Amino acid sequence: MNATPARRVLLTGARAPIALDLARQFAAAGWQVHTADSQPAHATSASGAVHCHHRVPPPRQQPAGFVQALARLCGQQAIDLLVPTCEEVFYLAHGRTQIPASTRVACMELPLLRQLHSKWAFLGLAASTGMRVPASQRVHDIDQARQWAGSRPLVLKPEFSRFGVQVRLYRNGLPANAPALDGRPWVAQALLTGQEICSYAVAERGRLLAHAAYRPGWRMARSASYYFDAVDNADILTQTRALVAALDYSGQIAFDWIVDADGRATVIECNPRGTSAIHLFAGSDALVQALCGQGEHCRTPTSAAAMLAPMMWLHGAPLALLRGQWRRWQHDHARAEDVLARGQDRRPRTGVLRDLAHYAASALRGNGDLRAASTADIEWDGQPLP
Template structure:
């Protein structure tokens, strides 16, 4: 008699990381369900997904969102609920209710809020022995100027995502600097070095999976679409130290600046899935870690690279031609796998256009931009939840 397969429910199905996780869980023998308040055509089209479910928008209807997930977990006999995007904060808020029906792969909201805050996180990291940049929490441009003097600095909202509203002042804060907008901001010393993004999965303070990448090609001051795997022992050691100090369970990701000697300074945290997940494709290592199995830290093969192929053609290729970087583009293209079309599962690549059209229409209706339209229903900036 065969053993019934485990069942996972992936929320935030709009994200490419959810698509890749669906494939990894399905390859490991799990039955995969996905859920989102958006259509998520790409993930829903994957052969790996048994069923896609529409749920209320977590930001606008947090209680209805949790109730819908609880009902799904009960009706579908879900073994693991895995958030992938910023809906993780709303899932964490309803974790007690959801845990009555399934295992929830995240911590409670108060701890996630500390990690999500670009100010509070620095205190947690420093207390655990991590290197952090000189920083200050400010509420006005005058406070930022008084703290920074003439040194180079970064200004960013305490709660934000994808580099939105980040201000770089390499020559110090100019007299004409725009005022802040009333939110708390973080003023931070601008560090020289290579940006590296890392991702880990921990269980009860033990790091079970880890990957890091350089954002090889990206939109200006925004998210990357090329993920060039790197091995940095200092980042791995510091990540281990922090998850151990916190007794952390779940997904956790960091942004770092690495100097010429390979020493890394952590600048912020994302307690959720990130694009480093793509580097684990073709392996069940990440699935085992997310299921809390094993004791060793699993890592992707050296030299792994992944990309969003449409963006490599639409954005990186013209950029490379203009900058005389075509040989680099060709080299990067050849060595990376496409996140959207893996093996015979190629339907998601075409469905991305439907998702983009959906967000473009939403942006036109609201007068906003495409990025804002893609996250407006899941963003959380530390405000109290009902």
Template sequence: MALDHARRFHRHGWEVHIADSIPCRLSGWSSSVTGTHSLRSPRHDARGFVADLNQAVTARGIDLLVPTCEEALHLSRHRTALPRELHVAVDEFDKLAALHSKWEFVRIARSNGMPTPASSRVRTLAQAREWARGRAVVVKPEFSRFGVHVRLYPHGITGDAPELPPLGDWVVQAFVAGDELCSYAIADRGRLLAHVIYRPAYRLARSSSYYFDPVRRPAIHDAVAAFVRGTGYSGQVSFDWIETCDGEALALECNPRATSGLHLFPFAADLPTALLGDGDLREPWPAKPKMIAALMTMAGLPAAVRNRRFGKWLRDFQRADDVISVPGDRLPPAGSIGDLASYSRLALLQRCSLREAATRDIEWDGEPLEALGA
């Protein structure tokens, strides 16, 4: 998302700087980027993170700060420690924290007319089993990302299911069969300024998608607009949906940050102005599918061959554009290889997965965060 934002800001005449607490060659090597800045981890060194940001903002005369992942929560929490004149594209922390919680989101969604599956908050598998009463359910940590630790029980929770690991509260939710959809939006003080809906057509297992197929669903658009209006939301916000066979769309969870729907907007769409809170609603339609071509080849192709769906894979590949390699900006793919090597080293040192190594420095799982500068 950082690379995509960088390219479109550059296209609209901005000077773009990238800052991160882990290697960011994928974005930093783009011809759209003027400079890169190293930050300390907001999760592990909040004061250092704020000091590094303030130094970069002051030295480079930064006007607008746009988060792309869970650093949005840390930026919101420490907003008062940053220059008052700096525009930070996030909402207030309490609102983001509630939406980041998969349990609190259900409450907020329902109070704003957004339909969700029946849900409950539990601590143990026994509590989840008692609530489910043999029904098909999904069990997931209250705070998680990219589908990590999510359990799917389409025939009810089995007798030999392992106990839930100690990750705090969990949410047990009625399993609803249907078509998975996602939406991405930009809002300002309750006004919807950009919106797109897409199908995550190819995934890494049940985790992140690498193929983004745009669709139109008026009911989802109206639900997002009502949610944004009812909460007075500002910033980027994304939702995961399930669409049943009769066309009903239910919201599963919320990500109060950027997601891959960003890729579906043409560079001509003035999203930088939307992030400043100006302009009318932007919707990319008709829109062409986008993909991460390297993953489509390395992960999607073998799976398609195994499942005898090569023809469909080929048609999908041919109708989509890559979001990493674009004409006139060819270094980011090489940068991604360098980043992968760095994440591998971090994963070995921290004894964690590559995915965890790439996000561990910015994650927030509901623990208390002292507000700096308040």
């Protein structure tokens, strides 16, 4: 008697550590895992969880070729489920009608994703569904920002951006010598005080199936974190459930929040894609079920913690010594699992060094710093797509 063929998943954005952890979760649940990226993605492709890694055209530079390549892969490999992890989701959403009907695509259509991706449009959408949002204004130059803000503490950020890049914080109000804006639309926002929390959810037709939230315990200055400490906040959960229900949402969605001393959460922006909270689902098939549109609502345990161990050593350790926080660093390091080397799957830790070398070489060729080089071919800033 022949065994039932394994279901097959294709994860795009394989360069991301979250793609590596998703690959492990799907493989543990009995799926055959394929990954795709326009970059080598050495860390993820080195994982024992990955059956095959496929190179595809860069979505930002070749959007049509990117979608066509995914469509061919889905047909040739009999892919049951296609899960985007990074900003390639927008290019996939634009061309999703080209994907074979036999493949489930875990994302919404582009017009809604654009609203969520826009740091200005999202606030209006969120407020309309009952979410708590900060006072904000869309501006095009520094004088508009100054006129709106007056002397109050202020955040300025491009309408479309990622990882906290180019965010400006003015805790004492906008100074007279504040640099001019660059011509793009920006969002001026009241600077809130409180704890920053990041959350992630998966929904199916408005029903919340999976939810996780974490405190970014260690991070680069005003940028992405590399330590993910699970937390539980009832207000975040309630507001998230209300938004996905109001939008009849399906797929992944994530938010950044500021939580005050009373536990009241104010949402400041949205990422309609995968985020690092995915690491907190390790060791369970709950997220796999959710991405298939199945299962009951699950939440990660608040005891969970995960980290990118190389960054904890290279950046976190020197920072802890400088700030006199060595004991805290030791405690945090001891209780978190390295997402690059879980269990017997250790090869990705070496692969990440090859990835870093690849992006460093790209940066030297003129693609900005290391972070910019790692996203130069997948970023989307709301521009029309062919």
